[in-house]
Amino acid sequence: MRSKHLSIIAKKEFRGLMNERTILLAVLLQLFIAMFSSFLMVGLTSMYDPSSLSKYSRSRYSIGYAGNESQLLTNLQTSPDFRVYQMDLSTAVAALKERKLAAVIYVPDTRPDAPEPVKITLYSLQNDLQTAIVEVKLRDIFLKYEQDLREIRADRLKQEIVPIQVPATSGGGDFYEFVYGLLIPLLVFMPAIIASALVIDLITEEYQQETLETLISTPITFGEIVWGKVIACEVLVPIQAGLWLVLLMINGIAILNSGLILLQVTVTSLILILLGTLTALHYRERTAAQFIFSTALVVVILFALALPSNPLNLLTRLAVGTAAGEQWLVLGITVGIVIVLGYITHWYAEKIGKTHQTG
Amino acid sequence: MSTLTDIATIARWEVKKSFSMMSRDVLPISIILFVLLVLVTGFSSQTGLHLQDGMYEVGVADPQIAQLLAGDARFSVYLLDAPLLNANRNSFDLIIVQGTVYSSATEKATAAQKTLERDYSKYVNSIYNTENDLFAAYPLWIDTQSVKSELTFLATQSGQYVSAAPRRIAPVPEGEVKNVPTPSPTLAISQEELRQKLVQSNAKNSQISRYTEVLSTTDSSMGDFKTPSQLSPPLPFDSIILVFIFIFPLYFTSQFFMMSIMNERIERKGEILLSTPLRTSSIIIGKALPYFFGMVVICAGLTLYIRASPVIIFPLVPVIFFFLANALLIGMLSRSFKELSFISIFFSTVATSYLFFPSIFANVHVISLISPLTLIVLTIQGSAWTITDYLYSTSLFWLTGAVLFYIGTRNFKDERLFSEKRLVSRVREFLSEILSQKYPFISLFLLSIFSIPFIFMVQLMCLVLFFNLPMPYSLVFLLLFSALIEEVAKSVGIYTVYIRDPQFLTWKNLLLACAATAIGFLVGEKLLLFATLAQISDSVFGSILFLSLGSLWLPLLLHFGCVLIVACCLKVWGKKGFIPGIAIAMVVHCLYNLYFILGWIG
Numbered sequence: 039m040r041s042k043h044l045s046i047i048a049k050k051e052f053r054g055l056m057n058e059r060t061i062l063l064a065v066l067l068q069l070f071i072a073m074f075s076s077f078l079m080v081g082l083t084s085m086y087d088p089s090s091l092s093k094y095s096r097s098r099y100s101i102g103y104a105g106n107e108s109q110l111l112t113n114l115q116t117s118p119d120f121r122v123y124q125m126d127l128s129t130a131v132a133a134l135k136e137r138k139l140a141a142v143i144y145v146p147d148t149r150p151d152a153p154e155p156v157k158i159t160l161y162s163l164q165n166d167l168q169t170a171i172v173e174v175k176l177r178d179i180f181l182k183y184e185q186d187l188r189e190i191r192a193d194r195l196k197q198e199i200v201p202i203q204v205p206a207t208s209g210g211g212d213f214y215e216f217v218y219g220l221l222i223p224l225l226v227f228m229p230a231i232i233a234s235a236l237v238i239d240l241i242t243e244e245y246q247q248e249t250l251e252t253l254i255s256t257p258i259t260f261g262e263i264v265w266g267k268v269i270a271c272e273v274l275v276p277i278q279a280g281l282w283l284v285l286l287m288i289n290g291i292a293i294l295n296s297g298l299i300l301l302q303v304t305v306t307s308l309i310l311i312l313l314g315t316l317t318a319l320h321y322r323e324r325t326a327a328q329f330i331f332s333t334a335l336v337v338v339i340l341f342a343l344a345l346p347s348n349p350l351n352l353l354t355r356l357a358v359g360t361a362a363g364e365q366w367l368v369l370g371i372t373v374g375i376v377i378v379l380g381y382i383t384h385w386y387a388e389k390i391g392k393t394h395q396t397g
Numbered sequence: 398m399s400t401l402t403d404i405a406t407i408a409r410w411e412v413k414k415s416f417s418m419m420s421r422d423v424l425p426i427s428i429i430l431f432v433l434l435v436l437v438t439g440f441s442s443q444t445g446l447h448l449q450d451g452m453y454e455v456g457v458a459d460p461q462i463a464q465l466l467a468g469d470a471r472f473s474v475y476l477l478d479a480p481l482l483n484a485n486r487n488s489f490d491l492i493i494v495q496g497t498v499y500s501s502a503t504e505k506a507t508a509a510q511k512t513l514e515r516d517y518s519k520y521v522n523s524i525y526n527t528e529n530d531l532f533a534a535y536p537l538w539i540d541t542q543s544v545k546s547e548l549t550f551l552a553t554q555s556g557q558y559v560s561a562a563p564r565r566i567a568p569v570p571e572g573e574v575k576n577v578p579t580p581s582p583t584l585a586i587s588q589e590e591l592r593q594k595l596v597q598s599n600a601k602n603s604q605i606s607r608y609t610e611v612l613s614t615t616d617s618s619m620g621d622f623k624t625p626s627q628l629s630p631p632l633p634f635d636s637i638i639l640v641f642i643f644i645f646p647l648y649f650t651s652q653f654f655m656m657s658i659m660n661e662r663i664e665r666k667g668e669i670l671l672s673t674p675l676r677t678s679s680i681i682i683g684k685a686l687p688y689f690f691g692m693v694v695i696c697a698g699l700t701l702y703i704r705a706s707p708v709i710i711f712p713l714v715p716v717i718f719f720f721l722a723n724a725l726l727i728g729m730l731s732r733s734f735k736e737l738s739f740i741s742i743f744f745s746t747v748a749t750s751y752l753f754f755p756s757i758f759a760n761v762h763v764i765s766l767i768s769p770l771t772l773i774v775l776t777i778q779g780s781a782w783t784i785t786d787y788l789y790s791t792s793l794f795w796l797t798g799a800v801l802f803y804i805g806t807r808n809f810k811d812e813r814l815f816s817e818k819r820l821v822s823r824v825r826e827f828l829s830e831i832l833s834q835k836y837p838f839i840s841l842f843l844l845s846i847f848s849i850p851f852i853f854m855v856q857l858m859c860l861v862l863f864f865n866l867p868m869p870y871s872l873v874f875l876l877l878f879s880a881l882i883e884e885v886a887k888s889v890g891i892y893t894v895y896i897r898d899p900q901f902l903t904w905k906n907l908l909l910a911c912a913a914t915a916i917g918f919l920v921g922e923k924l925l926l927f928a929t930l931a932q933i934s935d936s937v938f939g940s941i942l943f944l945s946l947g948s949l950w951l952p953l954l955l956h957f958g959c960v961l962i963v964a965c966c967l968k969v970w971g972k973k974g975f976i977p978g979i980a981i982a983m984v985v986h987c988l989y990n991l992y993f994i995l996g997w998i999g
Contacts, residue, residue, distance in 0.1 A: 180537060
């Protein structure tokens, strides 16, 4: 195996990629996924967490209150989010239908210390985005009222609870888990998946376009062709992953240990690329190879995620700076798997190469 | 009649061919992989997904609390003495001493604290659930009743608040006041039943089960009664699951179709097929048919498997149609496998997010109906939808699918299939094929009519993406991009005509071409607006996207002017002038929007 031959093949593949500008599409794709997933996250969190939403809606919502007076009424009246009108239930619901109110609450005549629960009825508009916001804000008021009632009935509670006092947060921190625990591993690992799909295309293309014979007739051996392609795909991984890290850092997301992250991704991606290579060598036809490989990929990634301290988890821990010595153990195991896979690939490629030379 | 036999023959060939290709132990291995997949899914649902393990470091003095936290793998818990913890306070995100949490001032610590709060409330709930007197632990129950509004939802869309600004005196309804029965003060369900449901819903938050439980459609969780902490609307994980279950098999099958088309082009294998007297439309329909039925069968199987109503198939059919149409074009356009992979992955990601995103709001907002997936979510929940809903959510898929199939059919011939040109010039050639030489103006008119559904799709996608940004920016970006998309779409026809034959564009023809394009655009826009999107079109966002339905001559003038700018740039500077032309037209379009719609200038 000569390094010159390897680099010839790798360069050839790079030229092809640059020519078609497909790599541009790949980067665009990753950008799209990043934007979309953060859209989902930000959108959803603001829907479900009133504190992150409150900066958008400072207005007060009109609430109709029917039934008996209670602590809830006082809570609502003192809340800066609502303006409460005590009304007759039927009138209030009619006003709600005309959107003159945001919600209507009916409170029955149940004593706070009664044996039965207090069952209140909440009328809100169907199919409405604003209703969701109002409900989220009302939830806080209800929670407070629930706590009040619970204290009144405290002597009926028998179980002991380990007390933990959590001080009020200063806000923020909502997206931390999403950014570090999902977005970063996803983005950094995506180039590895793309590279493994790419190697299948590169290999099956030689078979299906019948350009393999020409290549083999040169002094380059079949094994060198295969490894040249593997190298071409592998080189793309740290470049793209590095680009992501830089982009994230420009956006003000501090990432620790970026060098180690790149090392982990690069080594782990080799597993996927070699798996792709083996599949492609076996099927020599794109449809079957891609189909089998993508199914296998789901199995492998799901399995890896189910293991503690898996490489993806390690990316998260490296980024937040909580990875300890076990990262080297994981890296060692990964390298071990890569060596085994690399050996199999080499053996398989040599075997195929021989049949090509004789046939 | 003979066309039908042709189609049947081609379809038979296609099936035979794909089975012979499958001979190389694809089937046994995929069965093995499938079994492995089931096993791995089972395994991971037992152990949980370990992606966020050990993100936070917490120092705890009390072993009871340490045990409580050990249940959440996100925490690395260190059990140390209180003095030692206080001394090393900064090496932990949180320390808990004597039942009080102290956090360091970082963002990470804040996130850790929020996670802790959630874990703690879950723990507290699990204790409350075992209380003998359940109504002392959960003294407050809320019965949610949804009321149908008698106004349209336009009010909320246009950025106004639901209700009028709060006033001193209670609002008085204008319409008739119907008597609302006083709700009963008691729960119609026994304490033990409630307890069971509480236990269930508390356990539900575990990582995997919340993804898998969606499939058991009997999920009526708590009836209408909720405790305050359950009040927030359920997270839309069901639509994510639906995407995985229904859309991914469709994506894979359309990949096979794409490859089958691509294979015809490799080594000019398709020449034999083209040399037969068969019509290209029969060839394409014949080739697509097995995949179409395959996809329908897969969907039907999945529907049976999750025991949902077979009505689900109806909204899926246009999606299948759309996927196949795209697969056809992608298979015809890409030059190499790499290109095929990237374009198809890109397409499927965009299409999936288009399908997925609106369905999140399935129970919240009418806009969710632009995705057929919403209809599926509704069917599974047991809510009914109407034919109008169906048309509303699927018409874009039908229309764009049909147009793409037409373009594919017209271009399914030697010189297009076996050409080795770049992607962009190939797209141009494809368009050039459907623009008739004989009736150029009518074709331009039709082209711009049929570009409308695509523009809507792309613009709706932009709406989704820019929603991300804070308010003024989202509007600015939307303004710029929608103008850009429209201008590109409008001038693409003229550009194609110009490249095909620069001589054609005399000043007179240029004016006529611009007029044809502008009128076509206007007609298409209004048609689609009336047909489907009338509901969204009157909001602030809508007015930027689609212009208002009001006066006709102003938008016509705008379309005409913008196309004219691009055409003149082309005429004067040649091919180089296209991009500057688009830029100028975009600026004009934006200014128009700002002036007339938002009224920001003047």
